[in-house]
Amino acid sequence: MNHQDVVAQLVDIVTPMAEGRVANITADTGLTGELAFDSLKVMDLMLAVEDHFDISVPVNALADIRTVGELATLIETVAGKHA
């Protein structure tokens, strides 16, 4: 699975949660500033990500994640470690 695939799958996960705030979600879309993901939404997102990609995202790994693309990279890193 390459980066573009992960981004595409992530966009599919994020889109229904974004409640139409951004018409065209891309790798550059900001999860907080643009999509307005608060603490509960982030939990829902991580639950969906962990289930979909079958990974466990470390608690503090999100500290430097701001965009959809950065989260995709994190998912690849975590999945790679467990592969």
Added chain:
Amino acid sequence: MSADGSIPNRGVSATPTHNTVPLRRADFATLADALDYAAKGVTGANFHAGGKLVTAMPYRALRVQAMDLARRLASLALPRGSRVAIVAETSPEFVRFFFACQYIGLVPVALPSTINLGGHDAFVHKMRGMLEACGAAVAVASESFQRFLEEAVRGLDIVMWGEPSAFDSLPLDSAPLQPTGEDEVAYLQFTSGSTGTPKAAVITERALMANLRGSSDDGLALRDDDRFVSWLPFYHDMGLVGCLLTVMAAQRSIDYLDTREFAMRPRRWLELMSQSKATIAYSPPFGYDMCARRVRPGDIASYDLSHWRAAGIGAEPIMPNVPARFAELLAPAGFDAKAFVPSYGMAEASLAVSFAPVGRGVVVDWLDPVELSENLRARPMPEGRGTPFVRCGAAIAGHAMEIRDDAGNVLAERRVGRIMVRGPSLMSGYFLQPAKSAQVLSADGWLDTGDVGYMVDGEVAITGRHKDMIIINGRNIWPQDIEHIVERQPELRSQDASAFGVPGANGTETAVVVVQCNTDDVAVRTALVQRVRREIFEALAIDCIIELVPRHTLPRTSSGKLSRSATRSGYLERQALMQVPLASGA
């Protein structure tokens, strides 16, 4: 084996509910005395993750480990009362460090362990502010927090910081241990100020133990067959005092679930309650609401909540429909609505101030909203009409509550005013903040809680909570923190922002900040709003409505300070005006 020498789970079972020594309800002079006694039995703390027991830590083992660590910390030769900051994850390490401090007169301070999405800088900033505010001599955090801790301590005068294992390499000091005494400080509890100026309540052993006795004897009347479950974080007063210190001081066993795991999968709480046949668990209303919204109906029959005799509910205003919905949904799993114990408390009073009688459930007063807002009277209405408020019980033994008007006169029953509390479990003050302490603690021993409410049949009911505080997703958000984030923007200055909460959808609250800004350039304004919004998410993980207004238009009080309440009224009026044409056009 785990780093702290606790028993890892290799088919090891959790500590038992029933103990081998007689139950004592926190009748000890200090926490060290309480742990010395608890260590004679077989009960303890159990840490669960992913639906499995990870570590069982009998109090007997905790005492040995805490004393060993205390001897190593003693080699640092810190003055008594020095602060030890612990990034408080739900782990055996936190508990071990907390109790090690108790054996050598050091003061533990729990720091938050939640980092928000994109929140790296905000977390470091917050941690640094707290380390400075408590003057930490030592800071400890697990391996995954080291990179943040390293940034936070830079330039601070800290004797030693690092991972728990680094402290295990310190030499053992041979001098006899001198545990924290009755009149020494048991711990500091931060009460506010995640980005602004942090404030920490100073709690002595004497105050704490009075509170633990009040909770375990008078409040919950703990029994031999009681067992706890908790997902509350240790940096929260309800998590630390209610679900660690009370539990240990009454030699009960407890099963812990990580807060993040609960937030992602609330059903784990109910699974753990069922498996362990727990009798007591606390949560803010938020936690019960999460369960009610997220539990799968098909799973309900698999839970057994029939042992749950005290379901503490408090720490934020209780909307009666929240416990009602939880109870209705989980009745088929044996949950008894009478198990709800509405309670009232605050970090400044160690924790508990009042408990509703155990076994009674939620009692609601329906009040006339006009009498309430215009005449500050709690006039009852027939059930189901008016505004509902939950009775939170009478003060625990040795404590008193009264209601006062703004002039300080004590009010009669069913008159609404400021809730004042007096008793042995109050804080000594806010750490190194005599002015702020004097604002809330009077010379004759009354604490002004800042909350608003009334007394009825000797019980307190809360009608308005701490002035200005906003509660979103179960967390306290202080307007000062939002204002601080706004005002640190380069194009703005202090006194340019006023933040407050407004009613949102379904009884929730929404944060709003009104910002003075002197540019009409749309691009500049848009960039400012987006940046502020993102930084608020990173620091506080909440959405916040940002309204820009021209400079010199924020209302002020007669003393020249920004008035949040006047700004809020103005905002609500503007919103109402905007909605009229929309509504009529629809």
